[in-house]
Amino acid sequence: MYTVKYPIDLVIDAGNGTTCVVAERLSPFIFPSVIQQIEAVRMNLGSQGFTIHMERYNTQTGAWQDRKSFAVGDTANILTGLKTRNTSKDRIGSEYQLVLILAATVRALDALIDSGAEEFKVKVNWLLNIPPVYYRMRQRMLDLSGSYRVEYGSHIYLIDAEVTQVFPEGAGAGAAYMLDHDGAFVNAAFAQGRTGVIDVGYRTIDTVIFDGPELIEPTAKSLTNSISQIYQLMQQWAMGEFEEAWTEEECETALRNGFIALRHSKERIDLDEWIEELGVRLADLVERDVFQKQWNDLGDVDRVILAGGGAYMIAPHLKERYPNVIVQREDYPHTADVPYEMMNATGHLRLLLAERATL
Numbered sequence: 001m002y003t004v005k006y007p008i009d010l011v012i013d014a015g016n017g018t019t020c021v022v023a024e025r026l027s028p029f030i031f032p033s034v035i036q037q038i039e040a041v042r043m044n045l046g047s048q049g050f051t052i053h054m055e056r057y058n059t060q061t062g063a064w065q066d067r068k069s070f071a072v073g074d075t076a077n078i079l080t081g082l083k084t085r086n087t088s089k090d091r092i093g094s095e096y097q098l099v100l101i102l103a104a105t106v107r108a109l110d111a112l113i114d115s116g117a118e119e120f121k122v123k124v125n126w127l128l129n130i131p132p133v134y135y136r137m138r139q140r141m142l143d144l145s146g147s148y149r150v151e152y153g154s155h156i157y158l159i160d161a162e163v164t165q166v167f168p169e170g171a172g173a174g175a176a177y178m179l180d181h182d183g184a185f186v187n188a189a190f191a192q193g194r195t196g197v198i199d200v201g202y203r204t205i206d207t208v209i210f211d212g213p214e215l216i217e218p219t220a221k222s223l224t225n226s227i228s229q230i231y232q233l234m235q236q237w238a239m240g241e242f243e244e245a246w247t248e249e250e251c252e253t254a255l256r257n258g259f260i261a262l263r264h265s266k267e268r269i270d271l272d273e274w275i276e277e278l279g280v281r282l283a284d285l286v287e288r289d290v291f292q293k294q295w296n297d298l299g300d301v302d303r304v305i306l307a308g309g310g311a312y313m314i315a316p317h318l319k320e321r322y323p324n325v326i327v328q329r330e331d332y333p334h335t336a337d338v339p340y341e342m343m344n345a346t347g348h349l350r351l352l353l354a355e356r357a358t359l
Contacts, residue, residue, distance in 0.1 A: 093140025
């Protein structure tokens with residue numbers, strides 16, 4: 001067994017649509033937030049699909065228990081059977097969320113640990129986030145701390161995990177704009193006034209307002225039907241144009257990739273025109289339901305920043321309509337290279353680096 005000498009900090013954003021992972025010395029990665037319980041088989045479809053086998057240590061009995069096997073990400077998507085993708089508040093601190101976090105952890109450890117050993121013992125600090133609308137439930141996330149035995153690929157990981165931070169989503173996005181890659185404070189504007197954050201995920205749109213760096217918890221809202229409307233429209237178009245019945249998972253993958261391969265002909269179809277039209281419609285929805293209804297025609301905020309995988313669809317349209325309010329990642333050199341879907345996780349890592357610099 002190889003014991004890692006120092007704790008490893010991992011920032012994991014187990015979102016409704018995708019799970020994002022960032023850490024020092026690690027190339028960020030992402031996979032769909034879908035799992036499926038399976039028999040104890042090993043499959044690996046690359047960066048976005050794989051299987052894990054997990055157990056949790058029972059401190060009372062002194063034994064590992066509840067061994068279960070799960071397909072994760074694209075591997076879960078391609079297998080027949082019951083898939084789990086929980087977008088309700090019940091997912092907070094649930095087994096579903098734990099599986100995503102452990103899957104992200106072993107993928108990261110596999111990339112970070114350079115050793116020929118088959119078994120590893122490692123302490124991990126988890127920095128997690130939670131939708132602002134559920135921030136009052138953050139204790140459930142803290143309760144995920146514990147000891148786990150996880151098999152991934154040909155390796156076994158004995159993980160002593162502690163949840164050291166639970167951030168409200170949006171805080172990371174704000175931090176990404178305030179702090180540079182090393183955690184240095186470079187953008188004083190975000191420390192003053194009110195910043196509205198719109199996190200456009202592939203399942204929900206979460207919104208919240210920060211006063212300086214402080215979350216205004218009562219402003220946290222979640223639009224759950226907005227993305228479903230987009231998927232329904234894509235399904236109508238797919239049936240009318242290609243005579244194919246796309247699932248929501250296929251629609252989501254198509255939006256993430258910007259194209260889709262038709263089932264029968266395998267022809268690759270670029271979706272630029274569709275995405276342009278869908279972006280306009282989604283921007284209309286945000287303008288009506290967030291800017292006008294929630295934020296008093298933008299009178300409640302001084303600026304608006306965007307995060308989440310679907311932000312790229314609405315960013316140019318909202319910027320055109322509100323050029324003095326919308327802040328795009330391209331506006332600053334320290335955010336220009338951060339994908340919208342990685343904005344929260346990246347910002348949380350920068351907060352960690354900034355905290356270390358003050359010690």
